[in-house]
Amino acid sequence: MKTLIAGYQKFRREVWPHDKDHFEALAKGQKPHTLVISCSDSRVDPAAIFSVRAGELFVIRNVASVVPPYETYGGYHGVSAAIAFAVINLEVERIVVLGHEHCGGVAAAMARTESPTPFLSQWVSLLEPAIHTCSGGDPLAVECESIRLSLGRLMTFPFIAERVENGTLQLIGAHFKISDGTLSMLDPADQVFKRVGDTA
Known part of the structure; x- marks a missing residue:
């Protein structure tokens, strides 16, 4: 301490x-302009990466930046509740799904073995569709595909799809490389991650 x-x-x-x-x-x-769904990894701090002041970002952090499927049946839907609060109550302008290099959650999902850590295996199993899409077993490819997967799942939330379609909400994919500090954004036109320039 x-x-x-x-x-x-x-x-x-x-x-x-x-x-x-x-x-x-x-x-x-509070009136944050952006919801960031980021990994819990201690090396990836959205406020530091985007150089923002307190109050600008509403941040959800979980293992591997996962957006779960839209579900309405019983259970504890912490991530979904936070997404709903940011979009409906705070009226954020955009949602950024921020993945990163050397993601331990992605590695755990790719290992396909039962983790001794409670709850972890079930959670990262949500990345299975991304792993199946990337046949080569490249972790970076799976990290990027996981971001695309989460963006797709966001569109299954009716209150998100409605706002995206009427132009009041933007969905953005981003990937941060810990090793060199670079950020890549998903181009919605060709669905390819492209590095952001270091200077304006």
Whole structure:
């Protein structure tokens, strides 16, 4: 905890004095412009990658950035509930599915063995369609196909499909390379991931 407390003290000393008014405004309510569905991996921080301030992103993090299928029967649908809240209540303008290089969740799904970690095998089994699409067994290809899979599943949510079709919501796929810090975006025209330029 000493490291975390030191980080908090740095925040109070260096960030808070300059952003006090911003946080006071956020205390009255949030209005994020983007929902990011990202991996829980500690190496992939959406706020750091996109250089945003508090209040700009609504972030859902789970193993392998998975969007589950749209389901209405009983159960605990934490990811789906957060998606619904961001889209319906917060009225975000876009949803970014952010995958990444060397994803442990994708690797676990590709291993096709029962994990000793509780809940993990069932969760990553949701990536099976992406694995079947990528016959070569290339992890990078599966990572990218998993992003396409999640984008497709988002469109099975009626409240998302409606907003995409009327032009009030945009769906975006992105892949972050940990090894060199580069970001690639999915081109909706040809469904190919293309690297984003480092400068404007």
